[in-house]
Amino acid sequence: MAAAGPDTPRILVTRKMMPDAERRIASLFRATLNPDDRAMTPAEILDQARYHDGILLTSFDKLGPDFIPSLPDSIRIIATHSVGYDHLSIPQAKAKGIAVTNTPGVLTDATADIALLLILGAARGASWGDRMVRENRWGETTLVSPLGHDVSGKRLGILGMGRIGQAVARRAAAFGMEIHYHSRKPVDGGLAPGARYHARFEDMLPHSDFLSINCASTPETRGMVNATALALLPEGAIVVNTARGDIVDDDALIGALASGRLAAAGLDVFKGEPKIDPRYRGLDNVFLLPHIGSATPGTRSAMAHKCIDNLAQFFRGERPADLLTGD
Numbered sequence: 239m240a241a242a243g244p245d246t247p248r249i250l251v252t253r254k255m256m257p258d259a260e261r262r263i264a265s266l267f268r269a270t271l272n273p274d275d276r277a278m279t280p281a282e283i284l285d286q287a288r289y290h291d292g293i294l295l296t297s298f299d300k301l302g303p304d305f306i307p308s309l310p311d312s313i314r315i316i317a318t319h320s321v322g323y324d325h326l327s328i329p330q331a332k333a334k335g336i337a338v339t340n341t342p343g344v345l346t347d348a349t350a351d352i353a354l355l356l357i358l359g360a361a362r363g364a365s366w367g368d369r370m371v372r373e374n375r376w377g378e379t380t381l382v383s384p385l386g387h388d389v390s391g392k393r394l395g396i397l398g399m400g401r402i403g404q405a406v407a408r409r410a411a412a413f414g415m416e417i418h419y420h421s422r423k424p425v426d427g428g429l430a431p432g433a434r435y436h437a438r439f440e441d442m443l444p445h446s447d448f449l450s451i452n453c454a455s456t457p458e459t460r461g462m463v464n465a466t467a468l469a470l471l472p473e474g475a476i477v478v479n480t481a482r483g484d485i486v487d488d489d490a491l492i493g494a495l496a497s498g499r500l501a502a503a504g505l506d507v508f509k510g511e512p513k514i515d516p517r518y519r520g521l522d523n524v525f526l527l528p529h530i531g532s533a534t535p536g537t538r539s540a541m542a543h544k545c546i547d548n549l550a551q552f553f554r555g556e557r558p559a560d561l562l563t564g565d
Contacts, residue, residue: 246268247267247268247291247549247553248267248268248269248270248289248292249263249267249268249269249270249290249291249292249293249294249549250270250283250289250290250292250293250294251263251269251270251271251272251293251294252283252293252294252295252299253272253275253277253295253296253298253299253319254271254272254273254274254275255271255294255319255538255542256538256539256542258539258543259539259542259543259545259546262543262546263294263546263549266546266549266550267292267549267553270286277298277299278299280300280301280302280305283295283299283301283305284305284308284309284310287310287312288310288312290312290313291312291313291314291553292313292315292316292317292549292552292553293313293315293316293317294316294318294542294545294546295316295317295318295319296318296319296320297318297319297320297322297325299325300325301325301326303327305326306327306331306334306336307330307334309334309336313336314335314336314337314552315336315338315339315548315549315552315553315558316331316338316339317338317339317340317546317548317549318338318339318340318341318545319341319541319542319545320340320341320541321340321341321342321345322340322454322455322482323338323340324454324455324456324482324484326338328562328563331563332563336563337552337558337561337563338561338563339545339548339549339552339558339559339560339561339562340560340562341540341541341544341545341560342401342560343544344537344540344541344544345537345540345541346401346402346405347405347537348532348533348534348536348537349402349405349480350402350405350406350408350409351409352480352506352527352530352531353402353406353409353450353452353478353480353531354406354409355504355527356478356479356480356504356505356506356525356527357389357394357410357448357450357476357478357504358389359504359525360476360478360502360503360504360523360524360525361386361387361388361389361448361501362386362387362389363384363385363386364525365522365524365525365526366522366523367384370384387474387476387501387502389413389415389448390413390414390415391413391414391415391416392415392447392448393415393416393418393445393446393447393448394406394407394410394415394416394417394418394446394447394448394449394450395418395419395442395443395445395446395449395450396417396418396420396433396450396452397419397420397421397439397442397449397450397451397452397453397462397463397481397485398419398420398451398452398453398454399419399420399421399425399429399430399433399452400421400452400453400454402452402480402481403419403421403450403452403453404425404429404430406450406452407419407430407433410450411431411432415448416434416445417430417432417433417434418433418434418436418442418445418446419433419434419435419436420435420436420437420438420439420441420442421435439462439467440467440470443467443470443471444470444471444472446471446472446475447472447474447475447476448475448476448477448478449463449471449475449476449477449478450478450479450480451463451477451478451480451481451485451486452480452481453481453485454481454482455481455482455484455485459485460484460485461484461485461486462485463477463479463485463486463487463490463491464487464490465487465489465490465493465494468490468491468494468499468500469499471500473499474500475500475501476500476501476502476503476504477491477500477503477504478503478504478505479503479504479505479506479507480506480507480531481507482507483505483507483508483509483510483511483514486509488509488515488518492515492517492518492521495521495523495524496517496521500523501523502523503524503525504524504525504527505518505524505525505526505527506527506528506530506531507529507531508529511529512528512529547559548560548561
């Protein structure tokens with residue numbers, strides 16, 4: 239049952255959420271839900287926004303650079319159901335006086351699990367192994383072909399040692415991997431025991447048999463994993479990405495995979511997704527996933543409740559816990 243009263247804030251929810259979250263937001267606000275989970279166009283969101291005070295949207299919503307400037311004055315807050323916020327312009331939101339919040343912390347473990355899945359899947363040939371069984375080609379295997387690559391005891395370079403990077407490091411340490419990392423500054427040693435910090439990204443790469451991309455997409459990191467960076471990795475290295483697709487130069491990565499310079503890659507995120515570069519589909523040494531880093535019931539529910547918490551705090555006149563547009 240929707241919250242009653244003319245002064246109750248009106249919230250537009252652009253995609254279907256977990257049932258418990260939908261019940262809660264409907265109890266707190268006059269919420270317009272999306273029970274059919276139909277992807278709304280930016281124009282449809284803008285049209286509906288005229289009747290609302292806030293929007294709960296997702297990184298699945300393809301909004302475009304003119305979205306925030308085009309929002310009606312009624313919109314006071316946007317809660318994004320994601321940690322990343324590269325689909326929104328924070329400077330534009332600040333200029334328009336719109337608060338923006340995200341959902342850090344609650345998807346750390348789920349995303350780190352996927353990073354380990356990508357490391358193992360890419361290294362051990364999960365994609366081509368699965369296809370061989372499905373296509374009844376198991377009999378083609380021999381003692382020397384096809385072969386995967388060892389994970390245990392190898393060196394893992396982590397780009398971005400935030401919550402998710404730290405969780406990846408803890409999991410990789412259980413495989414006996416030697417951890418190296420690059421981030422804007424070193425983290426407390428207790429958060430990454432035994433990990434070696436590299437102040438320069440370029441200095442970490444020669445020590446990375448595996449490279450795990452876990453940084454945010456920012457103007458500084460977009461295209462950071464390019465041909466120059468990939469050339470600094472050891473011959474036969476493996477690249478995995480659970481962060482954002484635009485951190486990687488697709489031409490460079492595809493070229494390195496096709497030439498054999500890199501042994502494999504594991505990718506959960508892509509530039510322009512879901513319309514990915516079609517060349518990835520033709521490479522046997524790439525393990526592909528459809529951006530499922532947070533795709534568990536518990537994680538998606540926790541993310542939605544984070545959004546609702548932030549909305550409730552804002553409309554109570556409090557500073558939202560996950561405010562991105564603060565000073």
